[in-house]
Amino acid sequence: MRPHTSSFTSSVREVVAAIPKGKVATYGQVAALAGKPNASRAVGMVMSHNKDTKAVPCHRVVGSTGALTGYAYGDGTSTKKQMLEKEGVKFKGSRVDLATSQWMPK
DNA sequence: AGATTGACCGTGT
C-alpha cells in the first residue's frame, strides 16, 4: 500500500479501512488491532493527518464511550454523525450505540 | 535531537 509511510500509521489505516459499513470502532480498539493497545492517542493523530479519507473512513472511529470525538472535515462531528447514521449506525443521543453498532472483528 | 502537542483511555472523587 504505502511503503512510504511508517509501519504503525500503515497498520492503523489498514484496520480502519477494514471497518464494515454500518459499524464503528473505538480508538483503543483500532490501536490494539494495529499492534499498540495503548496507542489510542497516536491513532487520533494519524486520523488527524490522514489525507486518504476516501480510502480510510475515519468517521467510523469513535471514542470509547461512543462519543464522536474529532473529525476535521465537513462540519466536524455534526457531519460525522450524519454519515454514520446514514450508513446504519444507531445513535444514543449524541453518542454511538456501541451495544449494537460497535465493530466486533473476528 | 529534545520538548510539546493531540481526533484518547482508565481510574478516582
Next chain:
DNA sequence: GACACGGCCAATC
C-alpha cells in the same frame, strides 16, 4: 453522570 489526574504513542515544532 461530570470533572480532574496520570499514563501511553507517534507526529510536529
